[in-house]
Amino acid sequence: GAVVSQHPSRVICKSGTSVKIECRSLDFQATTMFWYRQFPKQSLMLMATSNEGSKATYEQGVEKDKFLINHASLTLSTLTVTSAHPEDSSFYICSVVSGGTYNEQFFGPGTRLTVL
Amino acid sequence: GENVEQHPSTLSVQEGDSAVIKCTYSDSASNYFPWYKQELGKRPQLIIDIRSNVGEKKDQRIAVTLNKTAKHFSLHITETQPEDSAVYFCAVRGSGGSNYKLTFGKGTLLTVNP
Numbered sequence: 001g002a003v004v005s006q007h008p009s010r011v012i013c014k015s016g017t018s019v020k021i022e023c024r025s026l027d028f029q030a031t032t033m034f035w036y037r038q039f040p041k042q043s044l045m046l047m048a049t050s051n052e053g054s055k056a057t058y059e060q061g062v063e064k065d066k067f068l069i070n071h072a073s074l075t076l077s078t079l080t081v082t083s084a085h086p087e088d089s090s091f092y093i094c095s096v097v098s099g100g101t102y103n104e105q106f107f108g109p110g111t112r113l114t115v116l
Numbered sequence: 117g118e119n120v121e122q123h124p125s126t127l128s129v130q131e132g133d134s135a136v137i138k139c140t141y142s143d144s145a146s147n148y149f150p151w152y153k154q155e156l157g158k159r160p161q162l163i164i165d166i167r168s169n170v171g172e173k174k175d176q177r178i179a180v181t182l183n184k185t186a187k188h189f190s191l192h193i194t195e196t197q198p199e200d201s202a203v204y205f206c207a208v209r210g211s212g213g214s215n216y217k218l219t220f221g222k223g224t225l226l227t228v229n230p
Contacts, residue, residue, distance in 0.1 A: 001162060032216060043205060043222045044160065093159060097216045102148055102167060105218060107159040 002028045002098040006108035013084055014116055020080045021111045023094030029074035030096040034105065035067075038091040050077040050094075084115045118143045120208050122221025130229050135196050137224045139206035140188040148209040149182060149189045150218070155202045163204075164191070196228045 003026040013019050023033055033050040048069055049057040056069035068080040081088055093110040097103050119142040129135050139149075150165035166173045166180045166189065173180050177196075182189040193200055203225050207218040 034217070043220045046217065046219075049217065102150075102165055103216050104150065104162055104165065105216065106162065107152075109159045110157075112157075 001100070001104060002026075002030070002096045002106040004094065004096050004106055004108040006094060006111050008111060009109060010112045010114075012114045012116065015085050016083055018080055018082045019084055019113060020078055021092055021094075021113075023077045023079070023096075023108050025075045025096045028096065028098055030077075030098075031074065032097040033071060033077040034095045034097075035069060035077070035079050036093045036095065038093060038110075040091075044093065047079075081113065084113070086115045089113055089115045118146065118208055118210055118219040120206065120219050120221045122206050122224060124224060125222065126225045126227070128227045128229065129196055131196060131198060133196055135191075135193045135200070135226055135228075137191045137204055137206070137226070138188060139190070139208075139221050140186075141208045141219075142187065143208070143210050144184075144187060146208045146210050149180070150207050150209075151178075151180060151191045152205045152207065152220075153202045154205065154223075160205060193226075196226075198228050198230050201226055201228045 005024045007022045031052045035047045036044040047062045050069050050071040052071045058064045071077040091110050094108045095105045121140045147168040152160035153163045154160040164178050164180050177194045179192040203223045205223045206221040
């Protein structure tokens with residue numbers, strides 16, 4: 001499957017600051033990446049679809065001005081959590097749609113964000 | 117939109133026993149059904165998947181069955197081992213215009229007791 005990395009793996013920040021998370025597809029050129037948020041003991045919640053060279057598509061209820069997504073190349077998508085607050089603390093995971101038989105999704109290792 | 121129900125939410129089995137997790141979905145046009153295993157603090161890992169034109173798929177101790185008429189699919193793990201302990205998520209992908217989006221079930225915490 002596709003090899004996906006995320007950076008950083010863990011970040012702690014003060015309330016009001018912005019945090020940027022990078023998602024890289026290491027062995028595959030991905031035109032589509034997804035960003036998910038996962039709270040403890042809960043399922044994956046899709047936040048947005050990141051499309052290379054175009055604007056991201058956000059799910060209902062996700063503020064696009066708060067969660068900025070940039071997919072500037074076929075191997076990199078970034079998620080910036082602007083003016084983070086404690087309620088934004090979560091596990092953020094990206095995924096890549098591979099070019100395999102079923103267009104499978106493979107996930108990055110995730111970023112644990114803690115906002116104090 | 118798609119609605120995915122997953123049961124049970126927790127499952128505890130003895131090592132060597134079988135485990136079955138079931139998911140139902142609402143959109144009859146859905147055509148791709150993957151299962152993911154997620155260990156604590158780690159990424160979800162794709163363990164098996166099936167397309168709508170196939171009724172069953174097996175990979176060693178893991179199998180998935182699909183009943184399109186009833187709109188449900190199940191994960192079967194045989195000869196369970198302690199390292200199978202994890203949270204398992206089913207997912208569903210619709211057809212046409214969904215841009216590969218997956219809808220996930222709420223997950224099943226599987227505990228395999230030695």
